Amino acid sequence: MVSRCKALWLAAVLVASTGCSLELDPAPPLRTVVRYDLAEGVIPLPSDVLLDEETGHLDLPIEADMSEAEVAFRQFLNSGQAWSTTFTGKVEFSAPVDRASITAHTFQIWDFSGTPQRLEWEWDDQEHSPGFEGPDVVLSDDATKVTVDPPRAGWTPGGRYVMLARGYDGGIRDATGRPIGIDQSFYFLRQSSKLDTYQNNRAFPGATRAERLEVAEKLEEVRLKVAPFFDFFESSELAPSDRIGRAEVAALWSFTVTTEPELAMDRPSQRIPLPFDLLIDPDTGLVDLSPAIWDTELEAGAKRQLGALDGFGLSANLMFELTRAVDPATVTTANISLYKLGEPPVQVPIEHLKVMAEEGEAGCQQSPVDEGCKHLVVVVQDDQLPLEPRTAYALVVRDGLRAADGDWIRPMLIGHFMRTEHPLVVGGENQLESVPDDLAERLETTRAKVAGLLDHLGRGAVITAWPFTTMNADPGIEAAIATAETLGTPVEPENIKWQTLTAFNKDEAFESLFPGPLAQLVREVYGLRLNGVHRVIEGTIKTPYLLDPVTRRMREDGGHELQDVHFVMTIPETATDLQPVPMVIFAHAIVTDRRFLLTIAGELAQKGFGAIAIDLPFHGERITCVDASLVALPNFLSDELKDLFGFYDNLIMLPPCVSGDQASCSPTGECLDANGNPEPFNSFLMLDGKPAVMDMKPASGAAFLDVNDIPHISDHFVQALVDLGAVKHSLRHGDWQTASGFALRTDSFYFAGQSLGAIIGAVYVAVDPDTTRAVLNVPGADMVDLFTESIYFKPQFDDYFAREGIVIGSYEQERLLNVARWLIDSVDPQTLAFRWQSGGPPTLLQIDSGPPTGDIIIPNRTSRVLQRVSGLPMREYPSILHADLIVPLLGDAMLNDMAAFLAGEIDQ
CATH class of the missing domain: 2.60.40.1220 (Immunoglobulin-like)
Structure with missing residues (x-):
């Protein structure tokens, strides 16, 4: 049928001059119309005018002058039984129209799949009603085309829909304020009487009556497709105020939706x-x-x-x-x-x-x-x-x-x-x-x-x-590391304090980390780990802070502020005025801070290295209060005990603030007591409001790996890379000879990282051209799966899903984790690990792989992903505890190997 539409419509247009029983209204002044002219190949779409019900498929015309792509497109459409569930509605006007006149009254969409019901549409650029899921309507920039995006779930398979545009008084108006009218071709579809009668045959062209009636029959087929809808809109099925007379309709079309998958x-x-x-x-x-x-x-x-x-x-x-x-x-x-x-x-x-x-x-x-x-x-x-x-x-x-x-x-x-x-x-x-x-x-x-x-x-x-x-993550990582240099961040170390060590005061260097009354023996044991260190220096350096202090996300304005970041530096006993001291940049583990450099500095010093560490974002002096903790265990209480204590949370966690459940977090991350006054952060094993042994805070790092804000965790990794770049920038250009008492080597650096510091360090070292050698202690890669597979972290992620109402194993969880992988890949070590295959500094991986579980925090599988992709050598140690490196005796072998590798004494 449709392949002959052009001739049919051209014939129909001639009716105006035939003097037959079908008559046009008196010729009106030229109006803007809804274009409905098959002679020009312009009709609203999708439309059942193009559906051949006898053959059961669409039947768009294909002309000899069409491009190969257009022909193939129409052949594809014609192979379908009806219109796609997501086909976008399109209607064109002959001149610009007034958007304000296109309303739910003047432009209607109806679902005739069952009992007819009108669909409420909204403009795509307006604030949508709660729960609205389409259809959306869009007016083109030149105000001549309206498109209709289907509802979120698509048009109902097998359903039938009707769209109509009202014209004349009370209908859509053009840009000059005049009501739109009806396209001359559509006039015949709006008729209520049959077109293919004996009385009307001379209204159509043809040499014989048979030819004229054939044209009329084809046109009548089209009219009959829309006639039931005109009858419906005029019928008593609708309230009088909802009825629409034929004379009001500027265009009406229906379309049928495919049932094909x-x-x-x-x-x-x-x-x-x-x-x-x-x-x-x-x-x-x-x-x-x-x-x-x-x-x-x-x-x-x-x-x-x-x-x-x-x-x-x-x-x-x-x-x-x-x-x-x-x-x-x-x-x-x-x-x-x-x-x-x-x-x-x-x-x-x-x-x-x-x-x-x-x-x-x-x-x-x-x-x-x-x-x-x-x-x-x-x-x-x-x-x-x-x-x-x-x-x-x-x-x-x-x-x-x-x-x-x-x-x-x-x-x-x-x-x-x-x-x-x-x-x-x-x-x-x-x-x-x-x-x-x-x-x-x-x-x-x-x-x-x-x-x-x-x-x-x-x-x-x-x-x-x-x-x-x-x-390609490389440019973003390289830019992050270079941020301090690019911005010209001030380089001088400030707030400097020295402590020169002797055989009798090494334990005093640990008084900040182990301040409690029960910690004297701990300090003495750890003092041995400073053998070889001549001086400990503390102070601050400037770093460009790119995160918003409230959201902890990258600032929307792309700006930054300068933030003072605390550092600890050690100088070896072998340092002299004759040769600059080679420097190791150390990145600490999650929950810990810069001070843990002191637990490994002695072995490095004995190899002639100085070392420096800063607080990574949201650690140490940069700690931020969030309603979460990385120091948490699954709630092991029985149902009876949960009832007894009234504690039903999935996790048992140490609170971030000293007053526990009575405290809250301020918008910028301070701890507030029940009266809203600032209070200290909580520490492990508090005694009389003070740390009993170690000044290590459960909230340290919680904001860095905030599972409540998964999409923006990658921002925190970027900030950490900015900070490491700021350390290098300061070491290279600042007056560290005055700050430390010795000249430091600045043409190249060494790197060591543990846990989180090793993960960040794997990205940093892969990109940084100034790193000579590196050791990554208990690193991981494939970070999303690292956390969901971790014996330690998995319960925390499961708790997040439970709180968000996301069922474990559901498609929603699959989709969320997949998007998280995509986001984290931009800062994931495995993304940059390819660079070691074509260069990169000599680097050693160290993991705890003791039976039966291996590392309980960073799964061995994820460490081996990093090893497989990078091709780096790996040493394994018979433990499952993860933090061995910083524990005397337990981590001595690791520490010895770390120092020996950095010194070039071993290569794998």
């Missing part, structure tokens, strides 16, 4: 594969994830963070979904494949494939599967992770993947464009009639990345394929 690729509803290069803004080169009204605060924060990245995660799983439940038996690596793009492309092994409903995998492992089993998760083989940075990959889905009822799966429109062999833009010219130029350019840029792969594989059995490009 589709592979979802729809940006407005955000049901789109992740990762996918279509989500890269071509102007900025950065990730572009549009906010959605249904985003949680967590999701909105994650999108803002991801918008600063130039690509996708190296360790995240790949995710996509269907519009109907999938047959799990067809979810195989034969039907879903991953390739590294290149000449030739290289297939990347997949570890396993998950099928998930919102509740998790269980309902998808039974027969029949739950109807919600439409989420697919691709887990790349572990030894292939992380993926290579700044590298293009593609996921290919073949037609062996089927819906749970065996139906074939169709791609959505974007999926077709990814699969087609025909360029969408040629020589700068858009080849598609109904796709805007900027979108066509974006689609073509993305399509071209997989075109060679599909040429190689063949397209015949492919549902669709899509490319993604991994991030």
